[in-house]
Amino acid sequence: MTTIDKTAHVPAPRESVSGDGPLLDVRDLHVEFHTRDGVAKAVNGVNYTVSAGETLAVLGESGSGKSVTAQTIMGILDMPPGKITQGEILFRGQDMLKMSNEERRKIRGRKIAMIFQDALSSLNPVLSVGYQLGEMFRVHQGLSKKEAKAKSIELMDQVKIPAAAARISDFPHQFSGGMRQRIMIAMALALEPDLIIADEPTTALDVTVQAQVMDLLAELQREYNMGLILITHDLGVVADVADKIAVMYAGRIVETAPVDELYSRPAHPYTKGLLESIPRLDQKGQELYAIKGLPPNLTRIPAGCAFSPRCPKAQDICRTDVPPLVPVTEQDGLELVGRGSACHFWKETIHG
Amino acid sequence: MAELKKEPVDATPNVSAVETVDVATEAEAVAAIDAPVSQGEPILQVRNLVKHFPLTQGILFKKQIGAVKAVDGISFDLYAGETLGIVGESGCGKSTVAKLLMTLERATAGEVFYKGQDITKLSGRALKAVRRNIQMVFQDPYTSLNPRMTVGDIIGETFEIHPEVAPKGDRRRRVQDLLDVVGLNPEYINRYPHQFSGGQRQRIGIARGLALNPEIIICDEPVSALDVSVQAQVINLMEKLQDEFNLSYVFIAHDLSIVRHISDRVGVMYLGKMAEIGTDTQIYDHPTHPYTQALLSAVPVPDPSAREGRDRIILTGDVPSPANPPSGCRFRTRCWKAEERCATEEPLLAIPERFVAGSTPATHESACHFAEERDVVHAA
CATH class of the missing domain: 3.40.50.300 (P-loop containing nucleotide triphosphate hydrolases)
Incomplete structure (x- = not known):
């Protein structure tokens, strides 16, 4: 079934999604x-x-x-x-x-x-x-x-x-x-x-x-x-309506996850920092955690991981190698559906 | 933070101080303004403050046909060293309150006592002294800094107007000290605003507010134009400065989570009136005014597990026009509790009768005939 009708000028009736593929x-x-x-x-x-x-x-x-x-x-x-x-x-x-x-x-x-x-x-x-x-x-x-x-x-x-x-x-x-x-x-x-x-x-x-x-x-x-x-950019709105989340930083997706997973167990230091830096409505916290520094200038994105200059966990490898978005698994290797993290140290971030 | 005891609102505070204004010379007024206030004492007392903006018709022969009642009789106290948060939707008059406290607008009626002096009636040298002690940080760091002035000129300009604070030869060093205090490199003194990011510009705005060693800083939405990760930096800086310089903040914002984080007490405004005021725990965990409850329940909480269990009150409609506010209680047109009494009788801001006897956290001032405690923030 063709999904895009190139000749019709009258709108076709609403088509159902063809196959199982994503929209x-x-x-x-x-x-x-x-x-x-x-x-x-x-x-x-x-x-x-x-x-x-x-x-x-x-x-x-x-x-x-x-x-x-x-x-x-x-x-x-x-x-x-x-x-x-x-x-x-x-x-x-x-x-x-x-x-x-x-x-x-x-x-x-x-x-x-x-x-x-x-x-x-x-x-x-x-x-x-x-x-x-x-x-x-x-x-x-x-x-x-x-x-x-x-x-x-x-x-x-x-x-x-x-x-x-x-x-x-x-x-x-x-x-x-x-x-x-x-x-x-x-x-x-x-x-x-x-x-x-x-x-x-x-x-x-x-x-x-x-x-x-x-x-x-x-x-x-x-x-x-x-x-x-x-x-x-509002973490509250996202928690209310989203099914899955893609977190972007400097033009790349640094983490993907279903909504519950992201908030309970972030697998990227940037996501983790963001979640910790927002004040809560239902409790009064102490000093807020603040991610140091500023988002990078897009004409001069840092080598390696773009977040490395602001990351508290950055090692030498972070400054040289761009981390790919890899699937995130449980400690025992069980795959977590829909989760990915672009961090060399995602294991340490999610599993502590 | 020191224990702040809330005194019942007295319509005529410091009567003796008010009388002295009439006879006092300007010099005495200035002396009173410069006198220190101890921690926990009220530094600013606002009584029945009103600001109406006239609506006129005609070009040559202007005729007043009504008024936008931006602020319509609000009263509150600000204690030395505390942060008072003011929240409300856009158009509720919170920014007008900021301008009135700064004496950037002249009040239509009512008083603002700063150390016993009614600043709405002051002029000349005494007003200048007040303005030195009450400073402001603005919302938009992109438009509140003059793009054609260097950072040194922007911050140093305050010393041109108030030369007694820093002698001429000392000013450059003072500006560099201020930059250091707000976490900017003092070598940036000759840079222009466009060379800084949003968060850095807001730090410049804060440095300008600090330049004259004020006692009160009015912050009108200071972080709402900033990115999430930068907001936390600026909030932390403001808290650090408060401890360091013993500042009192009036913190105006629409983000309720940030207001809870930074405030000792919170006032909720609706259509030019104060709907409810109390400590942060009283307002957030034990709200008694329906508007506060609706406002709190509408805030998205960054916790997906709370998505189902939360008690959400979705208000219908928009805020009515402040030029023609509803009779009686102003919230009644959107309130699910409204009855006939609400249309005829205006509820006053006071501790509701049913809570007066007790000393529960619900015992705080709330302007509602049917005040009732309801926790909407915590998931069931």
């Missing part, structure tokens, strides 16, 4: 930016997969390459200065990087949609939200203005915007932050995509609104059995 499979992706100050290596060999109905959280600080990876998957990376030097992005088994612009445009929005962080600057301030929502239907499905409007009202109802019919011709500035983010979600959901990439969807929101938006997202994901890539 999205990113393989050894490398992205660079050529700038005046040199070549910034933003993504250096990222691998991850997402299946239908699954939530992958990509965790990392600013500059870790998490957003660049997402933009590359969406095909909205600015090129130049960006350049994909290596790798494959398989969507239902087909390499999107080898597709023509025309083919990619059919996937973007329809099969893979994105929710951006800052809803106010992602929405066009001079167009009504109804027009912007309806655009999805007019462009991708060729619906008339009237039909598109009716569908937009339906969508706004679905993301629980009160009085949707009355607010359809309002402009983005007339909505509150939480409502704007709902409109972004509605826009991403419009064509019932298979995969949604949410780039820091709640960072700009207050906690009470954040809880509303995350609940909505989880509910819609269940309803449509969508894959979700959640990009965030």
Whole structure:
């Protein structure tokens, strides 16, 4: 069964996932930016997969390459200065990087949609939200203005915007932050995509609104059995919604794990340090553990393990050899499903 | 930290001190401001502080058609050497409180007593002395440092305004000392802000706040623009400086976990009012105001095993407009406990009657008619 219909202009009915393969499979992706100050290596060999109905959280600080990876998957990376030097992005088994612009445009929005962080600057301030929502239907499905409007009202109802019919011709500035983010979600959901990439969807929101938006997202994901890539730096949000986690540092994935495992037994010193450096709500701790130093400059990533200058356990080998992402096992050699760590000393980190 | 005894809020504290302002000369006011305060004494007393921003209509003949009630009558004390955290959603007026305490905005009504002097009424030399003792650290280290000034100029500029703190020849050395105190290399004195990372810039902002040896530092979201691994560094630095220089902090933030970590007492604000105030244990482990409970339960806890067991209260809707707040209790439009009484009668910030007799951790001030203890932070 072909998963991407190259000729059809009318949308095909929703296809089920072909075979057992994952929805999205990113393989050894490398992205660079050529700038005046040199070549910034933003993504250096990222691998991850997402299946239908699954939530992958990509965790990392600013500059870790998490957003660049997402933009590359969406095909909205600015090129130049960006350049994909290596790798494959398989969507239902087909390499999107080898597709023509025309083919990619059919996937973007329809099969893979994105929710951006800052809803106010992602929405066009001079167009009504109804027009912007309806655009999805007019462009991708060729619906008339009237039909598109009716569908937009339906969508706004679905993301629980009160009085949707009355607010359809309002402009983005007339909505509150939480409502704007709902409109972004509605826009991403419009064509019932298979995969949604949410780039820091709640960072700009207050906690009470954040809880509303995350609940909505989880509910819609269940309803449509969508894959979700959640990009965030908030360890709390990740613990609440993710199934599996990929921790990024300086353009590489340094640890992957199912959500419970990562929090209880981190296998990389960076993850461990991050978990120890966040204050807790339910108990008052002593002095916080702080990871010393700063994230590296991407134009001058340290040799060997990029985290070695900040790592309390760094040895000579860490400064010379780049640690590969190896499977993590129990002490007796029993394999831990879905776990990997890019540390020479993962055994010591996880098993103490 | 010293044991802090919370005294019942008295509407007219230090009556004698207030009266002396009227007759005191400016010099006496300055002397009072420069006098030391012992640990555990209130250094700042805020009483019924109000700030309304007028809403006007018309271009030539401006007519006031209403007011945004950003801060609408809040009272609290700040004790010497403690950290008072103020939390609340955006738009609840917490940053306006910071500006009022800094006298960057003039209060519409109410008083702020700093060592017995009402700073909202001061001017001239006495106000300048107050401003020297109350400093501020801002949220965004990328916009709060002038990109065209060197670090030395940014920190040293404070000495131009308050030359009595450091004599002219001594200033460069003082700036280098300050850089050293906040953990930056003193040789960076001639660098520009863009040459530093976010965390380092926030250290520069803190050094600037420390330059005049203040007693109080108002921190408005000092770490929310920083990366997680850098946040801990800055928080630890601020705690170290507090011990070293005996500073009092007013720590304004929306991140409840960080506020709990750094604060001795916490105040929860909603729509220009204080909803609940108490020690960190009272607020976080024994909250009695529904808003505090909802706020705490909405915070994602970095522990996946707590995902199922937690008691989550999801509020509906958004914060109402402060230009037209609900009658009675301001939280009633989103509150699941709201009854008719809440619409007509405004709950006052006081220890709820049912808890007055006891001395449980629930005995703290809460502005709710139906205050009830409920632990939402710890998994069942």
